Every structure is written in structure tokens, then in C-alpha cells.
Amino acid sequence: MKVSFFIDRPVFSAVISILIVIVGIIGLQMLPIDQYPQITxxxxxxxxxxxxxxxxxxxxxxxxxxxxxxxxxxxxxxxxxxxxxxxxxxxxxxxxxxxxxxxxxxxxxxxxxxxxxxxxxxxxxxxxxxxxxxASQLMTICLRSDDPKFDEIYLSNFATINVLDLLRRVPGVGRVSNIGSRYYAMQIWVDPAKLANFGLTVQDVQNALKDQNRESAAGVLGQQPVSGLDITIPITAQGRLSTVSQFEEIVLRANADGSLIRMRDVARVSLEASSYTTESGINGGNAAVLGIYMLPGANAMDVAEKVKETMEEISKNFPEGLQYEIPFDITTYISESIHEVYKTLFEALVLVIIVVFLSLQSWRATVIPIVAVPISLIGTFGFMLIFGFSLNIL
Structure with missing residues (x-):
């Protein structure tokens, strides 16, 4: 193709340039902003x-x-x-x-x-x-408090009940992980010596728990085929146990003389942490640590901004003395990398203009790279979208 082909056809050149700009703008709108492209x-x-x-x-x-x-x-x-x-x-x-x-x-x-x-x-x-x-963690959110009544277990349980579900509904969030994962649970600490004295086993304790701590349909009074009644009443029975005293009253065995062996006779029941294998904290203090992971291809900047807005809204209902902070945020790096992109593009355009003007000594000739360079850069976004790159690695 002759070098003068596009010079001799300015309208055709203008149409091609407009198409390149349109494709580039579409690519710019659809390009994900992530730390790295999805190659894992x-x-x-x-x-x-x-x-x-x-x-x-x-x-x-x-x-x-x-x-x-x-x-x-x-x-x-x-x-x-x-x-x-x-x-x-x-x-x-x-x-x-x-x-x-x-x-x-x-x-x-x-x-x-x-x-x-x-x-x-x-x-x-x-x-x-x-x-x-x-593939990668977007940010870390910590719920912390200097008040001793808000211990690690309370903070972890509070985060699970009041924060996790709201963050999972944020568009672009793939998973929210409670890293500490310490929740309240009813712990039963069995004394082996007392079990042996009463002739019981751990299996007896488990069976009693299953039988007396469950939801069951008790039935209905006045239901057909009973006749002569104008009303039916459902029978309500006690379901799952919820307090320490209720668990202590569980009957493990009824003896022939009428005496009962209850849970409190062979075990200590307490409401405490469900697990002691993990701990979470920040700067030496108690904290619930939440890891936020985004969906592949999501816009990290947009997701992080929505997560922060959601946390700001949730924090309005926090009890007094409880606050949150974000010790890790990958979008800080992404913001800096995008800023460097803008800075580099501006510096490159200025250098091109200066070099062309000093070389040709003509403002008319300098106008060509002023127009051509932005068009070529904008068109690059379209090809980046096709090849699966993210905007911040430009």
C-alpha cells in the first residue's frame, strides 16, 4: 500500500480514525481493573x-x-x-x-x-x-474495640450475624471469609470419672442430646376424623434448647427408684467459643478479621468503593465502642498504577510534540502526532479487551 493512500483520502482516514476511537472507548468501558489479568x-x-x-x-x-x-x-x-x-x-x-x-x-x-x-x-x-x-484478596476489614466487653468471640459472632451477609450482596464480591471464625456455641465438658461412676458413656450423652434437643411436630388437637369440635389447636412442644440451664437439665438416665441422672451431674455446660484452634487480632488487640474476595473480571476499584460505602452504612448501627478499619486494600496499588498510566501518557505525548516540532520546525506537521497518538492509544483499549488484559497493566 502506498504511503500517500490515507493522505490522499482524508475522509476515509477520518472515518477509520472515528471507528478506532469508538472501538477503544467501548473497550475502555468494559475493561476490568484488577491487579493482574485472569491467568490462574x-x-x-x-x-x-x-x-x-x-x-x-x-x-x-x-x-x-x-x-x-x-x-x-x-x-x-x-x-x-x-x-x-x-x-x-x-x-x-x-x-x-x-x-x-x-x-x-x-x-x-x-x-x-x-x-x-x-x-x-x-x-x-x-x-x-x-x-x-x-484468585486474589481484594481487601481486609477488621472489626475492633478497646472495650473489654467486646472480646474476640463477640466480635467474630457480631461480624457473622450483622456484616457478612450484607457484604456478600455487594455486586462484584465473590466471597467473604471470617478468618478468625470464632462463634458462640454451647460447650459440654464431660468428666470421664463421673461418667464411669454412673455407668454411662459418651455415646449415652450424645444420644440424650439428639433426643432432647431437636424440633419435633407434636401434633394437633381436634383434627379430623374427630367430630363434634369446631376448632383445631396445634400442640406446641419445646424445641431446641438455648440456655445453659436447659442443657444442664437434660436427662441422661432414669433409674428404677425414680432418681434421674442429668447432664449437670456428669458435665460442665458453658456458652463460649465454638473452636479454640484459631485466633484473630490486630495490633495486639482483639478483632474480627474479614477477607473480601471479588469475582473474576470484576472492576476492583468499583467493588472496593461499594464495599466501603456498605461498611460505612453498616457502621451506623454498631454498638458504642465498636469500630472498623481497613488495614489492607489492593486498590491502593491499583490507583497508583492507573495514576502512573495517566502520567506516562501525558509525558509521552508532550515529548512527541516537542521532538516533532524541533525536527520539522512546522506546527502543521506537529498537529499530526497530536491527533494520531491519542487515537492509537484509545484504539489500544479495544485490543486489550480482546486479549483479556486489565486496564491497570497498560
Whole structure:
């Protein structure tokens, strides 16, 4: 093609330039703003708990059945699992980079359902979680207080009840993790010596808990085929227990002489932390730590701004003495990188203008790069979108 082709056809050149600018503007509007482009393969994480079991027991009773079902999952590259002496089990399944994370999570969930028939009842009762593992953490939010009455357990429980669900509903947020994960739970500390004196076992205690701490349909009075009654009344029975005193009154055994052996006779019941395997804090003080992960391809700047607005709204209902802070925010780096982009583009354009003017000594010739450089840069955004790059790595 001759060099003068576009020079001799200014209207055609103008139309091509306008099209390039339109494509670039569309790309600029659709480009994600992330720290890095999405080049990591999708990962799905499975978590389960078998309370009181050793790592060997968890490996044999939980890990083996799940791994047997997960093997051969379409698109799976490899799998890694871990069993701990605290009864915890976790597995991460890595898929091919072309796999859809949502479909991968659904496929894993379906295979976990097939494995449930081979798992202990306690594991199924505690629940098996399947979630997409986000590639990078967007920010960390800490709920903290200098008031001693707001201890770590209270803060973690407060965050779970009042903060987590609201943050999960923010558009672009993929997952919110309570890193400390310490919630209130009713703990029953059994004394083995007292159990032995009464001829009871831990299994007897578990059976009593299951029988006397559950919701049940008690029935209805006056229901058909009873005749002669104009009203039906549902029978309401006590459901799940909620206080320490109620748990202490659980009957473990009724003797022939009419005496009763209750939970308080063989165990100490207290409302405290559900787990003591993890702790969270900041600057030496108690804190609930929340990790915010965004969806792949989401605009990090936009998501972070909405998360901050949501936290500002939630904090209006915080009890006096409780506040939040954001010790880690990846958008700080992204903002600086975008600022450097603007700075570099401006410096490059000024240098081009100066060099062209000093070389050609003509303002008319200098106008050409003044127009051509912005058009070429704007058009670059369209190609960046096609190749899957993010705006801040320009």
C-alpha cells in the first residue's frame, strides 16, 4: 500500500480514525481493573469437619470417599487434600484455565452428594461446603474495640450475624471469609470419672442430646376424623434448647427408684467459643478479621468503593465502642498504577510534540502526532479487551 493512500483520502482516514476511537472507548468501558489479568486456573475448595477424629480417621472415613468420587471430574487438572488432627478436612480441586468456575463448582457439588452415602453421619450433619476459591484478596476489614466487653468471640459472632451477609450482596464480591471464625456455641465438658461412676458413656450423652434437643411436630388437637369440635389447636412442644440451664437439665438416665441422672451431674455446660484452634487480632488487640474476595473480571476499584460505602452504612448501627478499619486494600496499588498510566501518557505525548516540532520546525506537521497518538492509544483499549488484559497493566 502506498504511503500517500490515507493522505490522499482524508475522509476515509477520518472515518477509520472515528471507528478506532469508538472501538477503544467501548473497550475502555468494559475493561476490568484488577491487579493482574485472569491467568490462574479456576479452583474449587471443599471443606468438612469430623469432630473428635484424628487425622488418620479423617483420611480414611472422609477424605477417601470424597476423593474417589472427585477423581475423573471433567476439566480437572489435579487435586490436593489435607486432614488434620482437629477433625478438619479440606481439598482443593484445580481445573483447566478454560473451565467455567460456576460449572466446575456445580460439578463438584454433585459429586460430593454422591459421596455422602459413604460419609459418617456427623460429617453430613456439620455440613460440607463447596466454594469457588478466588484468585486474589481484594481487601481486609477488621472489626475492633478497646472495650473489654467486646472480646474476640463477640466480635467474630457480631461480624457473622450483622456484616457478612450484607457484604456478600455487594455486586462484584465473590466471597467473604471470617478468618478468625470464632462463634458462640454451647460447650459440654464431660468428666470421664463421673461418667464411669454412673455407668454411662459418651455415646449415652450424645444420644440424650439428639433426643432432647431437636424440633419435633407434636401434633394437633381436634383434627379430623374427630367430630363434634369446631376448632383445631396445634400442640406446641419445646424445641431446641438455648440456655445453659436447659442443657444442664437434660436427662441422661432414669433409674428404677425414680432418681434421674442429668447432664449437670456428669458435665460442665458453658456458652463460649465454638473452636479454640484459631485466633484473630490486630495490633495486639482483639478483632474480627474479614477477607473480601471479588469475582473474576470484576472492576476492583468499583467493588472496593461499594464495599466501603456498605461498611460505612453498616457502621451506623454498631454498638458504642465498636469500630472498623481497613488495614489492607489492593486498590491502593491499583490507583497508583492507573495514576502512573495517566502520567506516562501525558509525558509521552508532550515529548512527541516537542521532538516533532524541533525536527520539522512546522506546527502543521506537529498537529499530526497530536491527533494520531491519542487515537492509537484509545484504539489500544479495544485490543486489550480482546486479549483479556486489565486496564491497570497498560
Amino acid at each position: 486456573p479456576p479452583v474449587v475448595k471443599i471443606s468438612a469437619s469430623y469432630p473428635g477424629a484424628s487425622a488418620v480417621t479423617v483420611s480414611q472415613a472422609v477424605a477417601t470417599p470424597i476423593e474417589q468420587e472427585l477423581n475423573g471430574t471433567p476439566g480437572m487438572l489435579y487435586m490436593e487434600s489435607n486432614s488434620s488432627n482437629s477433625g478438619g478436612f479440606s481439598a482443593t480441586v484445580t481445573f483447566d484455565i478454560s473451565a467455567d468456575p460456576d460449572l466446575a463448582a456445580v460439578e463438584i457439588q454433585n459429586r460430593i452428594k454422591l459421596a455422602e452415602s459413604s460419609l459418617p453421619a456427623e460429617v453430613i450433619q456439620n455440613g460440607i461446603s463447596v466454594e469457588k476459591q478466588a
